[in-house]
Amino acid sequence: MLEATGLSYAYAPGRPALAPVSLAIAPGEIVGLFGRSGIGKTTLAKLLAGRLPLQAGTLRLDGVPLPATGLRPVQYLAQHPVLDMNPRWRVGRIVAEAGPPDPALAARLGVEPAWQRRFAHELSGGQLQRVSLLRALRPGVRVLVADEISAPLDAIAQAEIWRVLMTLAAERGLGILAISHDRALLGRVATREVSLAA
Structure with missing residues (x-):
């Protein structure tokens, strides 16, 4: 259980x-996390994944503070994954940066x-988001923070990616925070929905 309190x-x-x-x-x-633009959804996402330092509140996984170094059990996936990729590296090196990828997961994605x-x-x-998922979903990853990951994709690619993620949630016990402006999408994929208040 990932628990954030007073962030x-x-x-x-x-x-x-x-x-x-x-x-x-x-x-x-x-x-599913819904909220108007500028209310802090991406800031919250980056706090959960350790991309920003905690200024206030607590963040725990199974009652234990998240590690400050090494592979983080909470991974962040952005709307535009190319911004998180070294433009001088080929995709094979990008994917292998955190260790050898899972061939079975690569096939499913x-x-x-x-x-x-x-x-x-x-x-x-769509191809970049599949590569990003393969890189992020390493053994030991417990929670995926998906920040508008399917917003720029066509309906087919969107459906394919979320089908895989829903299956992984069920099979692996992967927790997912799905951030989206699309309430219809959240209604299809989320177990429950929360909103950020102004």
Whole structure:
């Protein structure tokens, strides 16, 4: 169980980007997060995944603070994954950065072996999200924070990616925070939905 209590954040003194928020994500649960633009959804996502330092509140996994170093059990996936990829590396090196990928998972995600020889900018948005998922979903990862990951994709790619994620949630007990402006999507994929208040 990932438990966040009283998390808040300000990028500058006196200018809070995220009002205090508490939430919990159980193993195998897909929690949909909805809220207007600028309310702090991405800030919350980055706090949960350790991309921003905690300024206030607590963050625990099974009652224990998350590790500050090494492979983090909470992984963040952005709307535009190319921004998290070294443009000078080929996809094979990007995927292998955190260790050898799982061939079975690569097949389920539809990651083709030929992509390994390409650079990130040579892949489509849907292909890049599949590569990002393969890189993020390492053994030991317990929670995936998916920040508008299917917003730029066509309906077919969107459905394929979420079908795999829903299956992984059920099979592996992977907890997922699904952040989206699309309430219809959250209604299809989420176990329950929460909103950030102004």
